[in-house]
Amino acid sequence: MNEKLFLDSEEIELEQVYCKPKALTDLPFHYCPGCGHSVVHRVLMEVVDELGIQEDIIGVAPVGCSVFAYKYMNIDMQEAAHGRASAVATGIKRVLPDKYVFSYQGDGDLAAIGTAETIHTVNRGENILMVFINNGIYGMTGGQMAPTSLPGQVTSTTPYGRDVAMIGNPIKIADLLVLLPGAYYVSRHVVHTPNGVRKLKKALIKSFEYQKQKKGTCFVEVVTNCPSGWKMTPVETIKYLEEKMIPMYPLGDLKVPQK
Secondary structure (H helix, E strand, O other), rough: OEEEEEEEEEEEEEEEEEOOOOOEEEOOOOOOOOOOOOHHHHHHHHHHHHHHOOHEEEEEEEEOOOHHHHHHHHEEEEOOOOHHHHHHHHHHHHHOOOOOOEEEHHHHHHHOOOOOHHHHHHHHHHOOOEEEOOOOOOOOOOOOOOOOOOOOOOOOOOOOOOOOHHOOOOOOHHHHHHHOOOEEEEEEEEEOOOHHHHHHHHHOOOOHHHHHHHOOOEEEEEOOHHHHHHHHOHHHHHHHHHHHHHHHHHOEEOOOOOO
């Protein structure tokens, strides 16, 4: 769609290069400035629009910042108890096998209280997509240490930094899931750069295509930031993300279909 702009009596034609996905509601995002959730929401709903599956998709979001997804995604959504989103998504997919089904979960949820559900869902090869938001901290409930928090990372429950000798190393949940036969496609991405957004979008499209083909579980991790939980400005979190988080959680495809 083109529009016209008049500048100093000169007519200038403008070309629209972007519009809000129809699969997003009209509510403004309320996430903290710099948070990656809103970008992931937008990309995910862009994919829904482009695939034309708005009436045929069901999302499941649990407790945590992820829970707000149902306010913004203009699709059928189901809330789940903390950590149980993949279990709920499994039930929905088994009852409605022709629907596209995905869970949208944070690291405190998917990799902590929901570790058992995550592992067994993938081990069974449930035909769903699991979208995993990894910001290395509990965002909504006060900035506590998560299983994904980095060694030495300061949180509200590790004020002197995460002590590996006492608490253990960060859990690279995607790397663990690669070992399970039910995992068909496992990939890790970021959304703080245009190229990162493009790669995430491709991974989501692939995941829904594989789900249509009934290939098994697809798992897409997004390594992102939490300015409020990290006690940093949005600009500072980008530097921390690139210098600390990404080296711990390298980007790219971890498991792809065998040709």
